[in-house]
Amino acid sequence: MKKIMNKPEQAVDEMVQGIVSAGCGQLKNIPETGVIYRSELPKDKVALVSGGGSGHEPTHAGFVGDGILAAAVCGSVFTSPTPDQIYEAIKQVDQGKGVFLVIKNYSGDVMNFEMAKDLAEADGIRVESVVVDDDIAVEDSTYTEGKRGVAGTVFVHKILGAEAARGTTIDEMKAVADRIVPNIKTLGVALKAATVPEVGKPGFELGDTEIEFGVGIHGEPGYRRESLKTSRELAEEIVSKLKNAFQWSEGEHYAVLVNGLGATPLMEQYIFWQDAEKLLKKDGLLIDFIKVGSLTTSLDMEGLSLTLCKLEDARWLENLKWETHTLAW
Amino acid sequence: MVDKIKKWLELFAAQLHEKKTYLSELDSAIGDGDHGNNMARGADFLLKSLDQSGDTSAVFKNAAMALLSKVGGASGPLYGSALLALSKKAGETDDRSEWIAAGAEAIAHRGKSEAGDKTMLDVWLPVQKALADGTLTHEKIDAFVAETKSLKAKKGRASYLGDRSVGHIDPGAQSSGYLFHAFLEAGADHA
Numbered sequence: 001m002k003k004i005m006n007k008p009e010q011a012v013d014e015m016v017q018g019i020v021s022a023g024c025g026q027l028k029n030i031p032e033t034g035v036i037y038r039s040e041l042p043k044d045k046v047a048l049v050s051g052g053g054s055g056h057e058p059t060h061a062g063f064v065g066d067g068i069l070a071a072a073v074c075g076s077v078f079t080s081p082t083p084d085q086i087y088e089a090i091k092q093v094d095q096g097k098g099v100f101l102v103i104k105n106y107s108g109d110v111m112n113f114e115m116a117k118d119l120a121e122a123d124g125i126r127v128e129s130v131v132v133d134d135d136i137a138v139e140d141s142t143y144t145e146g147k148r149g150v151a152g153t154v155f156v157h158k159i160l161g162a163e164a165a166r167g168t169t170i171d172e173m174k175a176v177a178d179r180i181v182p183n184i185k186t187l188g189v190a191l192k193a194a195t196v197p198e199v200g201k202p203g204f205e206l207g208d209t210e211i212e213f214g215v216g217i218h219g220e221p222g223y224r225r226e227s228l229k230t231s232r233e234l235a236e237e238i239v240s241k242l243k244n245a246f247q248w249s250e251g252e253h254y255a256v257l258v259n260g261l262g263a264t265p266l267m268e269q270y271i272f273w274q275d276a277e278k279l280l281k282k283d284g285l286l287i288d289f290i291k292v293g294s295l296t297t298s299l300d301m302e303g304l305s306l307t308l309c310k311l312e313d314a315r316w317l318e319n320l321k322w323e324t325h326t327l328a329w
Numbered sequence: 330m331v332d333k334i335k336k337w338l339e340l341f342a343a344q345l346h347e348k349k350t351y352l353s354e355l356d357s358a359i360g361d362g363d364h365g366n367n368m369a370r371g372a373d374f375l376l377k378s379l380d381q382s383g384d385t386s387a388v389f390k391n392a393a394m395a396l397l398s399k400v401g402g403a404s405g406p407l408y409g410s411a412l413l414a415l416s417k418k419a420g421e422t423d424d425r426s427e428w429i430a431a432g433a434e435a436i437a438h439r440g441k442s443e444a445g446d447k448t449m450l451d452v453w454l455p456v457q458k459a460l461a462d463g464t465l466t467h468e469k470i471d472a473f474v475a476e477t478k479s480l481k482a483k484k485g486r487a488s489y490l491g492d493r494s495v496g497h498i499d500p501g502a503q504s505s506g507y508l509f510h511a512f513l514e515a516g517a518d519h520a
Contacts, residue, residue: 080401111407
C-alpha cells in the first residue's frame, strides 16, 4: 500500500483539518465529531446536512458552503458516522427552521441518521430526511435492504441546497426530495478496487484486463465481470441499462453526472462522456446540464459511474445552475 | 432502585468482555465478525457512563448514549434505541415488562424487523412475555437464544446468506441473552 498519510487511524481527523483550512474561513469543524459546517449560516432558512463514511471525497464535506450543505458529518472510512456525531451537526446548524438530512441508502447510515433525528426531535428541533438509492446495479429483493446510494446523491444535495437557499420550508423540501430521488439513477464500472488505509490491501481483486460492472462505492460486488472493453462499449452497456431503468422517450430533459471513482483521470472521464453523449443524443434526449469530474469517489478505485437525472421540473435545472461557493462543486 | 439498575448494566458490561471472542465467532459465521469487539468497546464506555449521577431514567439515557456513540454498525443504534425507550418508560412506570416491551418496540422500529427475522428481537419479545407472566428464568433465556439457530435471517448482513444462516445462533440475540441474564442476576427484574 502506497498512500500519502501519517497514521491510518489519523487519516479522517487530518483530512477534516485540511478541508476546514482549505475553506479559507468559510468552514469550521466541531472537534472530535467529524462535523464540518459553514462558519456563517443564513438566518431563518432550513439547514441541509449530509454525511456518511469517509473515503468518498469531495462527497460530502466538499459541498459544504453557500447554496448546498450547511454541514457534513465525516465518519470513519467507509463507515457511517454515529448518531451523536450527526446530532451535534444538527444542533450546530439549526436556525429555527429545521434541519434536512440527506442519507445514502445503507442500513448503518439509515439507522444512525434516524437515531440522530430522534435525539434532535426530543430537543424540539424539526428534522426531515430523504434516503437516496440511485444505484441501479443491484436489484431490490426480499433479502437485501434495497438499492444503494451513490453519486446521484450529489444532485440531491445541489437541488435541495438551492431550495434551502431560496428559503423553501422544510415540508416543501421534503416534497421536492421525494420527487427527485426516483428520477435519479446511476450505474458504474470498476477497473481496480480501492484500498482502505486501515486494511492495507484492495477490497477485492480484478485481473489486469478485467472489469466489473455495478461495483458499489465501498467495493460491494457488482453484476458482471468481463475483460476490458473500449470506452464506446462501456458506454453502450451502461447507457442501455439506464435506458431500461428509465424507459425514456425522445424529447425528455436530463441532467448528467460523469463521476470518476478516485483514480481514473479526467481524460478518461471526458472520453467516456463523448461516447455516452452520442448514445443519449441518438435516443433524442435533451441534455440540459452536464458535470464531469470525481465528485463521489471510492478512495483510489479506478472506474467511473454515469448518473442521469430526469428533469421533470424546470426548477430542478435552475437549482442545478444555482450559484454556489463550495470547495468541490 | 437505581442501584439495581446500575448493577444490571455493570454485569452486562462484564459479560460482554468475558464473551467478546465468542460473540465475534458467532458473528463471523453469519455477519462481519465484529460484534464481540464492538460490544466490548461499548461496554467500557457503558461502565464509564454509570459514574454519572441521576435517577433510573438518566442511567438508561447515559448508557444509551454510550452504546450508540461507541458501538457503531447496527448494534449501536439498536441497543441505543432500546435503552432510550427504557429511559422514557422508567419515568412512567416501575413495571419491568412494560420497560422491556418499550425496548423491543424501539428495536423493531429502528431495525424494521419483526419476530422470526433472526435478530435480537427474537430474545427481547419472548423475554418480555415470560416477564409479564412471572416465569422468566435463566434457562428460558438460554432457550430463547438457542431457538434463533433454526431461524433464517431476514435482516442485517446475515440476511445476505439466506438459507445458509440457518444453524447459527444470531450474535445480537446472544448478546441480548447476556443482557437478560444480568437483569435477573442483579435482581433488576423487580422494583
